[in-house]
Amino acid sequence: MTETLWPAPVATAAVDATVTIPGSKSVTNRALVLAALASEPGWVRRPLRSRDSQLMADGLRALGVGIEEQVNNTSGGSGGGEAWRVIPAGQLRGPAQVDVGNAGTVMRFLPPLAVLADGPVHFDGDPRSYERPQHGVIDSLRALGARIDDGGRGGFPLTVHGTGALDGGTVELDASSSSQFVSALLLSGARYNQGVEIRNIGGPVPSLPHIRMTVDMLRLAGVQVDAPEDGGEKDVWRVTPGALIGRDVVVEPDLSNAAPFFAAALVTGGRVTVRDWPRHTTQPGDQLREIYTRMGGSHRFTDEGLEFTGSGRIHGIEADLHDVGELTPVIAAVAALADSESHLYGIAHLRLHETDRLAALAKEINDLGGDVSETEDGLRIRPRALKGGVFHTYEDHRIATAAAVIGLAVPGVQVENIATTAKTLPDFPQMWTDLLDPPAAAGV
Incomplete structure (x- = not known):
């Protein structure tokens, strides 16, 4: 070639x-997930328009979430640009097909959400996605009661068999290879029946500021979160079950x-x-x-x-x-x-x-x-x-x-x-x- x-x-x-x-990819894709799980519509303003964010939006649409794209002709400054109106699905739907590309946020954040769908959700992606670590998400969801078929690979392609709900509870995982394993479970955890408690039993978690971003955004959506940096137990994060508020988020x-x-x-x-x-x-x-x-x-x-x-x-x-x-x-x-x-x-x-x-x-x-x-x-x-x-x-x-x-x-x-x-x-x-x-x- x-x-x-x-x-x-x-x-x-x-x-x-x-x-x-x-706009920030990290903020955009977290905001989209939280808006999809909220109890009423919300806005994501000035989102990043890129392959990774488009994969996230398309993945959520496949699960029944409405995302309406609007463009404000005013450019520059904090008030102009594009806005996405996110309309949560009453019930996330399956069967569905989701392309994760090579986007870490999509491959880690959407399977914990897909367990709440009412049918199977098949995930596939670029060849490199098959090589990237996914075990932290797969093993954790199984420990929390989800059924996932991955052919024993510990990665993609895989199918999450959604049942419309997940009990949740406490899970131990090794997050030393990616902070996204922790963020992934935190983002959907408030919608699990018992919430979720995540205990890192591996080495130091990389990119801790990204977990702090997840915690801050969850709290702004009305979720109760206990985190180590707030005086909580080291390497332990807890999310209390409850509804998420649909918000108007301006992406940095x-x-x-x-x-x-x-x-x-x-x-x-x-x-x-x-x-x-x-x-x-x-x-x-x-x-x-x-x-x-x-x-x-x-x-x-x-x-x-x-x-x-x-x-x-x-x-x-x-x-x-x-x-x-x-x-x-x-x-x-x-x-x-x-x-x-x-x-x-x-x-x-x-x-x-x-x-x-x-x-x-x-x-x-x-x-x-x-x-x-x-x-x-x-x-x-x-x-x-x-x-x-x-x-x-x-x-x-x-x-x-x-x-x-x-x-x-x-x-x-x-x-x-x-x-x-x-x-x-x-x-x-x-x-x-x-x-x-x-x-x-x-x-x-």
Whole structure:
């Protein structure tokens, strides 16, 4: 098959741009699930429109949930853009077919909801979905009384035999490979007869900020949740059974998707403002402010959003990215252009993401002349003079944006399958071009 190669633009000057980042995938897909389980209709405003969120919406529609899409012609600011009206089904329906693609939130969040359907729900997805860990969800639902046929694979394809209800109760699971195992059960747990109590019996749970996001959104929907960070028992989460409130949710920008744009300010010694950056948020991407400042930049809040400025120097970093693993690919790209060595650790779980992100980053940066080695739980990056070449993405959106960042400083980088960025950032190629050469109209 012929590779589709995208010539990564090279920066010829310091960037100076203002960027509007689409809505958070994590917030959008959680909001859709909670709205589908609510007792009355709700709204999800300014949702992310991407492959992952479309898969979630289509999966819910297959189960009988109404999702009406509306577009407000007012653009920009917090009041404009698209809105989805979500109308819960009186009874989730089966039989149904759900395509999970390669979307972690869809493959983990929908099976716990499907047990409430009144018939079988068959799940299938991309070939990579067959390799990603699903045992935490499958084993937990079985322990809570659900019937699931997966051919003994512990993964996809699988069929959940919904009976219209689930008793729920206490379940022990190993959530050390994905925080989504915990979020998945929390999101639907209030609709189980006894609620749900989740006990992690494995190692440390990665990406804990995503569980905190789930807990906060559940509470705003009227659900009673006990969580460790509120003084509860360590590694134990409890959801009390009860009705969910249909809400009007405005989705924040996806802060993780700001990573390549702020990286451009670092790499070029320029300035980038991301509009509508929240002053307070549970999104892990907010940690970009601190991480990139340590690497040589500075930031400040303005009336428009968050402004990040590069100093013209990039410093290596020692960083535990366990809670913010999704930021690793772009941070690694910036580190490959730094003036000193970097060590990124706490991220062994990235081997189980859209691709083995640690192996992919090491191989692709090294193929450009870099010196990156894998450690037991991360990457050691020793900056070297890089050269152009093909940078493969492994159908992983964050690997693709990392390649674009390197291409700012390294002529001749060609990104294979840049279209994979549509997973969470559908207009990335145009946004990237506009970043380097802003259109005449104000902003990007």
